[in-house]
Amino acid sequence: MADEVILLDFWPSLFGMRAKIALREKGVDFDPRVEDPWNKSPLLLETNPVHKKIPVLVHNGKPVCESLIIVQYIDETWGPESPLLPSDPHERARARFWADYVDKMIPVVRAVCASAGEAQEVVTKEYIEGLNVLQGELGNKAYFGGDRFGYVDVSLIPLYSWFFALETSSGFSHEEECPKLVGWAKRCMQRESVAKSLPDPQKVYDFMLELKKKIQAQ
Amino acid sequence: MADEVILLDFWPSLFGMRAKIALREKGVDFDPRVEDPWNKSPLLLETNPVHKKIPVLVHNGKPVCESLIIVQYIDETWGPESPLLPSDPHERARARFWADYVDKMIPVVRAVCASAGEAQEVVTKEYIEGLNVLQGELGNKAYFGGDRFGYVDVSLIPLYSWFFALETSSGFSHEEECPKLVGWAKRCMQRESVAKSLPDPQKVYDFMLELKKKIQAQ
Numbered sequence: 001m002a003d004e005v006i007l008l009d010f011w012p013s014l015f016g017m018r019a020k021i022a023l024r025e026k027g028v029d030f031d032p033r034v035e036d037p038w039n040k041s042p043l044l045l046e047t048n049p050v051h052k053k054i055p056v057l058v059h060n061g062k063p064v065c066e067s068l069i070i071v072q073y074i075d076e077t078w079g080p081e082s083p084l085l086p087s088d089p090h091e092r093a094r095a096r097f098w099a100d101y102v103d104k105m106i107p108v109v110r111a112v113c114a115s116a117g118e119a120q121e122v123v124t125k126e127y128i129e130g131l132n133v134l135q136g137e138l139g140n141k142a143y144f145g146g147d148r149f150g151y152v153d154v155s156l157i158p159l160y161s162w163f164f165a166l167e168t169s170s171g172f173s174h175e176e177e178c179p180k181l182v183g184w185a186k187r188c189m190q191r192e193s194v195a196k197s198l199p200d201p202q203k204v205y206d207f208m209l210e211l212k213k214k215i216q217a218q
Numbered sequence: 219m220a221d222e223v224i225l226l227d228f229w230p231s232l233f234g235m236r237a238k239i240a241l242r243e244k245g246v247d248f249d250p251r252v253e254d255p256w257n258k259s260p261l262l263l264e265t266n267p268v269h270k271k272i273p274v275l276v277h278n279g280k281p282v283c284e285s286l287i288i289v290q291y292i293d294e295t296w297g298p299e300s301p302l303l304p305s306d307p308h309e310r311a312r313a314r315f316w317a318d319y320v321d322k323m324i325p326v327v328r329a330v331c332a333s334a335g336e337a338q339e340v341v342t343k344e345y346i347e348g349l350n351v352l353q354g355e356l357g358n359k360a361y362f363g364g365d366r367f368g369y370v371d372v373s374l375i376p377l378y379s380w381f382f383a384l385e386t387s388s389g390f391s392h393e394e395e396c397p398k399l400v401g402w403a404k405r406c407m408q409r410e411s412v413a414k415s416l417p418d419p420q421k422v423y424d425f426m427l428e429l430k431k432k433i434q435a436q
Binding site: 050059062064065066069070072073076077089090092093094096097100101133 | 268277280282283284287288290291294295307308310311312314315318319351
């Protein structure tokens with residue numbers, strides 16, 4: 001019997017994109033179910049009763065939650081010939097460190113989108129500093145792990161679809177601030193797994209504006 | 219040549235305790251170096267230049283940072299006959315989910331220690347809710363993973379050394395609020411790896427009072 005793989009997702013979610021990229025890297029057919037964050041499905045509430053958040057990967061009825069845990073699960077379950085995490089324990093730990101670093105930047109990304117004026121200047125500075133730390137780790141490598149697209153790339157590349165929204169709302173240029181990182185992002189976008197999983201930047205920007213209105217109306 | 223294993227640590231740190239328990243579970247000899255958080259050593263700044271935080275495990279000169287990443291590194295590097303993480307990918311994902319849940323509770327733990335009055339009541343309620351979610355996951359099992367002490371146990375048990383400090387500062391009883399979890403903690407404490415790695419609760423409480431004074435003076 002073929003595997004049943006369902007992904008509970010919401011299209012602008014950086015976390016959902018990670019799961020989609022990993023599944024596509026491994027060539028896993030899956031059934032994407034778009035959730036409405038303001039009207040969660042019974043399946044989402046049942047499969048992630050603790051956090052009630054997407055993404056949730058439901059594999060043959062068994063749920064896996066939290067995006068980086070999902071990516072590791074996908075890596076351990078499918079396609080051992082094309083691993084996302086390196087096999088050496090120290091290199092694995094290093095990849096996990098940088099993926100965790102990306103996770104720790106997400107609240108700053110949210111703050112850049114949600115703030116304005118001086119407060120936005122402060123968080124934008126922090127955000128750009130974070131990108132520069134990542135750019136330093138990338139160095140002159142093609143991907144974070146070296147020559148192969150891997151775990152850290154999967155964890156960070158979704159943010160590229162938000163670059164336009166971030167720039168437009170806060171008035172800076174990723175290309176000017178971290179050109180090597182933009183080069184890396186363009187390289188990642190040449191992969192079908194990534195190109196198919198990242199939404200249109202204009203659509204993300206429109207979503208961000210709509211979200212701001214919703215939050216202000218509350 | 220024998221491995222050189224150094225652990226940069228600070229005794230009341232929940233994160234440092236995780237690393238010590240995992241090393242002791244695996245029977246790894248290590249050189250514990252107590253750091254002063256207010257006067258960090260050159261070795262700490264060199265091995266964790268991004269976060270500049272303990273714990274750092276330095277194995278034959280190579281650093282590993284972030285406690286849960288360190289525990290996974292230890293599990294992948296030593297003692298495959300006594301694994302901390304389960305071998306089944308779905309069970310591994312589940313263990314990672316709950317360890318991550320514990321990590322997400324730490325800011326609430328800090329808030330209980332640092333706050334007072336009504337604000338403290340609010341965060342204490344949130345803390346106790348979190349413990350009850352964990353108690354629900356534990357159920358009637360001996361350990362979080364079943365019969366064997368493992369990854370989730372390592373991630374959570376350090377908090378037991380802070381129970382007295384939390385109770386004394388916020389006026390509630392863990393025994394009353396989550397008796398099964400206290401039973402689990404006492405079971406874990408029977409293990410040498412845990413008993414040797416957790417500091418005296420009275421000493422933790424005194425440290426917390428000292429820390430509050432330092433923060434207020436700033």
